[in-house]
Amino acid sequence: DSGVTQTPKHLITATGQRVTLRCSPRSGDLSVYWYQQSLDQGLQFLIQYYNGEERAKGNILERFSAQQFPDLHSELNLSSLELGDSALYFCASSVGPFGNQYFGPGTRLLVL
């Protein structure tokens, strides 16, 4: 158990819908990262927040957005969902703005 929690574990929704994935980092960690893992693209970095501020952006679509709240939990919002958004979404956290990242168990999203 890494100490990072993610909810929900599974999510099934329809195309065009919007969903919110939630992540709670390890106690004391200030950074939260989001990654997407699909069968054809592998594990891809989406975005990072450090102490409430966006710090780095990767291959995140404009339909996706994230934020980190004052209590340091983070939410990833996915809107106008497409079939290709079906994937595992992982959250990770680290103490500082970079360094060892500890991953949560993931949210499996299925868009039908």
Added chain:
Amino acid sequence: DAKTTQPPSMDCAEGRAANLPCNHSTISGNEYVYWYRQIHSQGPQYIIHGLKNNETNEMASLIITEDRKSSTLILPHATLRDTAVYYCIVIKDGSEKLVFGKGTKLTVNP
């Protein structure tokens, strides 16, 4: 970040050492070598990292060649629970983004 090359798959007998190679011939002086593993769709797990010197922790040892162009992750006594995809990642000091390649699928056989 430097690109890495790993064999797509390897097998190891339970109880034996598993030696996983990684080539990173374009690595720069300020880039670290990190290893993560992912056990069947679970979240990736940090294993070890190093810059120049060999490193050891409770999970594994990391051997980095003197020219730093390659490294080997050693699991000294592999168990069935070590069956996973192992990712070698080169990352600049201060960089936040992990770039995962395809990794090596290690299968530990009884």
